[in-house]
Amino acid sequence: MNETTAARCPASAATRPTPSDEPQLRPADVADTAAPEAPVADWVDPTALQEDPYPTYRRLRAEAPIAWVPRLNRYLVTSYTACKAMEDDPESPRAGTENIIRSLGGVPMIAKTGAEHAAERAAVNPALRPKCMQDVWEPVFTRNAHLYLDVLSGIGPERADLYRDYAVPLAARNLADLLGMRDVPAEQLARWSKAFISEMANGGKDPDVSRRAAEAGAEADAVLDDLVPGLRRRPDDSVISVLAAKGMGVPEIRHNVKLIVSGGVNEPQHALTTLFWALDGSPEQRAEVLAEPRLWRTAFDEAIRMVAPIGMIPKTLEQDTVLDGVRLRAGRDVGLMISAANRDPEWFPAPDTFDLHRPKVAHLAFGAGAHMCAGLWAARWSVGQIAVPLLYERHPDVRIDPSRRSRWAGWFFRGMTECPITWTETR
Numbered sequence: 001m002n003e004t005t006a007a008r009c010p011a012s013a014a015t016r017p018t019p020s021d022e023p024q025l026r027p028a029d030v031a032d033t034a035a036p037e038a039p040v041a042d043w044v045d046p047t048a049l050q051e052d053p054y055p056t057y058r059r060l061r062a063e064a065p066i067a068w069v070p071r072l073n074r075y076l077v078t079s080y081t082a083c084k085a086m087e088d089d090p091e092s093p094r095a096g097t098e099n100i101i102r103s104l105g106g107v108p109m110i111a112k113t114g115a116e117h118a119a120e121r122a123a124v125n126p127a128l129r130p131k132c133m134q135d136v137w138e139p140v141f142t143r144n145a146h147l148y149l150d151v152l153s154g155i156g157p158e159r160a161d162l163y164r165d166y167a168v169p170l171a172a173r174n175l176a177d178l179l180g181m182r183d184v185p186a187e188q189l190a191r192w193s194k195a196f197i198s199e200m201a202n203g204g205k206d207p208d209v210s211r212r213a214a215e216a217g218a219e220a221d222a223v224l225d226d227l228v229p230g231l232r233r234r235p236d237d238s239v240i241s242v243l244a245a246k247g248m249g250v251p252e253i254r255h256n257v258k259l260i261v262s263g264g265v266n267e268p269q270h271a272l273t274t275l276f277w278a279l280d281g282s283p284e285q286r287a288e289v290l291a292e293p294r295l296w297r298t299a300f301d302e303a304i305r306m307v308a309p310i311g312m313i314p315k316t317l318e319q320d321t322v323l324d325g326v327r328l329r330a331g332r333d334v335g336l337m338i339s340a341a342n343r344d345p346e347w348f349p350a351p352d353t354f355d356l357h358r359p360k361v362a363h364l365a366f367g368a369g370a371h372m373c374a375g376l377w378a379a380r381w382s383v384g385q386i387a388v389p390l391l392y393e394r395h396p397d398v399r400i401d402p403s404r405r406s407r408w409a410g411w412f413f414r415g416m417t418e419c420p421i422t423w424t425e426t427r
């Protein structure tokens with residue numbers, strides 16, 4: 001599957017209404033006074049979203065795929081077509097920048113557009129190509145996976161938790177190494193990631209959350225100030241070294257590295273448990289993947305289609321806009337619900353089912369368009385090719401332990417927060 005190519009829907013091409021020449025996304029003009037406002041969905045309950053957002057998304061998609069949700073103070077866009085149209089548009093509005101800037105202490109690439117964004121994106125891309133993953137990082141990711149598999153084995157099949165004891169520390173160790181922060185302990189990087197992400201959701205409201213993000217930011221800045229001069233003199237393959245070699249200044253390196261820390265730990269750790277959970281719930285497909293390693297790539301992408309680790313891409317409208325015939329007002333926030341789009345039955349038949357053999361349609365878990373995730377190959381490699389396969393290699397009958405509590409949480413970001421596992425000891 002190639003997410004960069006335009007999506008086509010083999011499943012429903014014959015039955016979907018053919019789009020007219022009318023673009024799906026455009027600035028509103030005088031003629032648009034007739035375009036209807038988005039319906040108000042005052043029934044959407046943030047607490048229900050936090051527990052399990054999918055029933056809400058199902059109803060929104062059916063009743064009002066572009067809706068104004070007063071309790072979230074934003075439009076929610078839940079259809080695949082509308083989410084993809086806004087993601088793909090080169091003039092797509094900026095990400096909800098205020099909270100990102102507040103959390104990261106500056107403007108990273110995700111909050112930039114046009115040439116400014118393209119320059120920073122071009123600087124990071126060479127460090128994250130599939131070839132780098134294969135040639136440089138595969139041995140590092142493999143070593144790290146064995147390290148934390150040893151920890152997991154030491155904890156034992158009665159107490160081990162895949163999220164706490166493997167996914168979180170492994171994702172953090174992999175990212176620290178990939179960035180070039182070899183001396184930063186995994187626990188510290190994981191703490192930074194959590195602090196930045198919490199502040200993005202907090203938006204400065206809870207002073208304790210803001211204080212933790214500021215402290216994490218100061219620690220990260222101090223590490224970078226130490227590292228960058230040395231890496232400019234003696235470059236290596238790490239992300240920070242490549243950014244420095246491309247001429248990026250220290251302030252831009254700081255904001256972009258903090259952006260990568262926030263997403264590069266949180267999302268892979270959730271992708272890891274999500275992939276494991278999907279295989280655990282589907283013994284036949286698990287057997288198929290274990291017998292045919294080529295299928296790991298498909299399994300990884302299908303798992304994050306089903307439960308996208310980033311559920312929402314936030315945008316702020318700079319001008320009145322018409323999206324799929326609905327008028328959206330300038331200045332308001334929009335949530336592109338990629339987790340809902342990825343379960344749009346028009347594009348993904350039986351969308352709530354994990355299916356390795358479903359027709360290929362580009363899912364949106366990595367976004368799309370100019371801002372599509374820069375680290376997607378790092379995630380696919382570290383989690384889908386290494387971390388989960390090696391877990392099954394170490395403990396072939398590893399499974400979720402039904403005698404202990406499993407937990408999922410979140411809708412902006414979603415994943416398992418408790419994933420108790422067990423296996424048969426072979427000694």
Ligand code: HEM
Nearest residue numbers: 109110264267268271310366367368371372373374375379
């Ligand atoms: C399963 C794991 C991951 C998922 C699901 C994920 C998802 C995403 C999404 C949805 C976006 C926003 C795309 C948009 O706005 O169109 C994004 C952006 C980004 N991601 Fe990831 N990500 C993951 C892992 C990573 C990793 C491991 C790294 C770095 C090593 C990374 C680096 C970035 C960067 C730098 C951006 C901003 C790109 C830009 O603005 O051009 N991500 N990611």
